[in-house]
Amino acid sequence: xxxxxxxxxxxxxxxxxxxxxxxxxxxxxxxxxxxxxxxxxxxxxxxxxxxxxxxxxxxxxxxxxxxxxxxxxxxxxxxxxxxxxxxxxxxxxxxxxxxxxxxxxxxxxxxxxxxxxxxxxxxxxxxxxxxxxxxxxxxxxxxxxxxxxx
Amino acid sequence: xxxxxxxxxxxxxxxxxxxxxxxxxxxxxxxxxxxxxxxxxxxxxxxxxxxxxxxxxxxxxxxxxxxxxxxxxxxxxxxxxxxxxxxxxxxxxxxxxxxxxxxxxxxxxxxxxxxxxxxxxxxxxxxxxxxxxxxxxxxxxxxxxxxxxx
Numbered sequence: 001x002x003x004x005x006x007x008x009x010x011x012x013x014x015x016x017x018x019x020x021x022x023x024x025x026x027x028x029x030x031x032x033x034x035x036x037x038x039x040x041x042x043x044x045x046x047x048x049x050x051x052x053x054x055x056x057x058x059x060x061x062x063x064x065x066x067x068x069x070x071x072x073x074x075x076x077x078x079x080x081x082x083x084x085x086x087x088x089x090x091x092x093x094x095x096x097x098x099x100x101x102x103x104x105x106x107x108x109x110x111x112x113x114x115x116x117x118x119x120x121x122x123x124x125x126x127x128x129x130x131x132x133x134x135x136x137x138x139x140x141x142x143x144x145x146x147x148x149x150x
Numbered sequence: 151x152x153x154x155x156x157x158x159x160x161x162x163x164x165x166x167x168x169x170x171x172x173x174x175x176x177x178x179x180x181x182x183x184x185x186x187x188x189x190x191x192x193x194x195x196x197x198x199x200x201x202x203x204x205x206x207x208x209x210x211x212x213x214x215x216x217x218x219x220x221x222x223x224x225x226x227x228x229x230x231x232x233x234x235x236x237x238x239x240x241x242x243x244x245x246x247x248x249x250x251x252x253x254x255x256x257x258x259x260x261x262x263x264x265x266x267x268x269x270x271x272x273x274x275x276x277x278x279x280x281x282x283x284x285x286x287x288x289x290x291x292x293x294x295x296x297x298x299x300x
Binding site: 007008010011012013014015016017018019020021023031032033043044045047048049050051052053054055065068069070071072073074075076078080082086087088089090091092093094095097098099100101102103104105106108109110111112114116124126127128129130131132133134135136137138139140141142143144145146148149150 | 161164167171173202205215218221224226236237238239241243245251253261279283284286289290292
């Protein structure tokens, strides 16, 4: 089973390497509830010590669908499609997706995804608590003096 | 200036298309504070009506660096490197990054990024409020019956 490589960290950050996108398929995990092995999926919260998001990288092999639909209790999800093409469905709406498609789904939306292309579909899913963001864009940031070491 | 294409939406979701990753460089925006034009950057919160994250797609041309370092007030940031390679710096730590690198930075970390490769660097930045996530991974989800329309 492929493992996440730790890059560097201190109290302000954690950096890891997942490997190139075409190797995401080699990750797998045991679903904590039904104990079944999920192929091509890797969660990042623990590895990066994130506190505001649970991000996962996911792969669907050519001409396959995620075998379940699901809702969430507290979390909004955003799907980012990096490779492949297919369809995304929320409740009764089904629409085509491809590289560059981004879908934000509210907790109550019953969602599913499939890859109808001849390539593997690689996509990122970002969980965050609905309505949790206060400041955003550049309003939360502040530029500081710096000395780049590169 | 390139515009985000709206795909589909209802009360449970919003779906958009950014276009293929090699076209992210064509996006630009006016920085709300200093009014300067930022090239190769597009924010997604408004377009997707997200409430828990501010996600941006970003491009650094070959052999260029983001011209500033910055901290945040409330938000943690996660950087996901999709193409290109170079260096990431947080405070005094500088380390190499490439496709598949993921860096979670706490608000107080003074951060910067550069692309030392001959390719454009495309990367995603996800802002979320530090310590906002409660449930995560599969614990927040619930599978439901479904009828796929694809």
